[in-house]
Amino acid sequence: MHRCWWRQDFGKVNVRGCPLLDLSTIIKTIFSSSHCKTTRIYSKQITDRSISTMNTSRVRDQDLAGKVAVVTGASRGIGRAVALNLASRGCSILGTCSSTENIAMINSLNQEIDTIFEGTARKQKITILGISANILSPTCAKTITNTLVEHFSSRVDIFINNAADGRDAALGELTVEGIQESLISNIQTPVLIVEEFVKRKMFQPEGRIIYISSIRSRQPWSHQLMYSAGKSAGESLCRTWSQAFGGKEEEFSFMAGTTANSVTVGLTQTDSIMKCPPDALEDFKKEFFPLQSSPRFGQPEDVADVVGMLCSRDARWITGQVISASGGGVKIG
Structure with a gap:
């Protein structure tokens, strides 16, 4: 009581x-x-389990002032919420989306940030830019790095790998093309992006790499074999990156202190989930709600706050870990 x-x-x-x-x-x-x-x-x-979380669009401590973050899949859902979280703390944002039609949704964050800072003594001194960089394209990584050179002084402090291919494919119906595209989207492209940042020495000291994983990496479903495998691989990538970039290896001393973690996300109220048929949504509730300590749909902001915490200097001693943002649906440890 x-x-x-x-x-x-x-x-x-x-x-x-x-x-x-x-x-x-x-x-x-x-x-x-x-x-x-x-x-x-x-x-x-x-x-009321359907109630949304508190509006988190607010002025925050400017602990990320002067930093640059790359957020893939930033036009909606979790990616957009993460971009807003970081931008409200003074971080410039390069956000990617899959098509030119969605660029305006990223650029509209500028107006939202202006609104947040209205009436305060703080001034917005950040850049928010959206570009089309499809994660299936072999030029995705170079498109991102070339934009960083042109608009962000060739630097990146934070990389949020959010964009993913979560398509369904039942066992017995998998195709070579589908398998290859899943591997490209969820593993190959994130690796190539980090490789470009490292080769061009764009990463700054005490940087942050965060791979958005999924509850499916631990609670598999026969219709998402490749997605589950890809997310598990992404978590493994972070363990290797954390070992290499923390400061032990001389060749990466320019980015010493960089952490790499994955955030495994539970049932979250994103467009892709809410577009599912009503019976599928009920099935998801029956599967996940009993496992969760907080039996409701997560909101993109719930995840963004966890990611934002990992981007802070306070999280400098957390690396190579999988952090669960699932309302208790996945208990790690």
């Missing part, structure tokens, strides 16, 4: 910074009309 509000101590209550008070006094205060109203509202929010 509201244990986060106090700590019981043999009939007394230790309120931080206050002397011990009678328990009866505290109880009367908590259950006054104003507190009861708050409690009822909070309880309703917990009960």
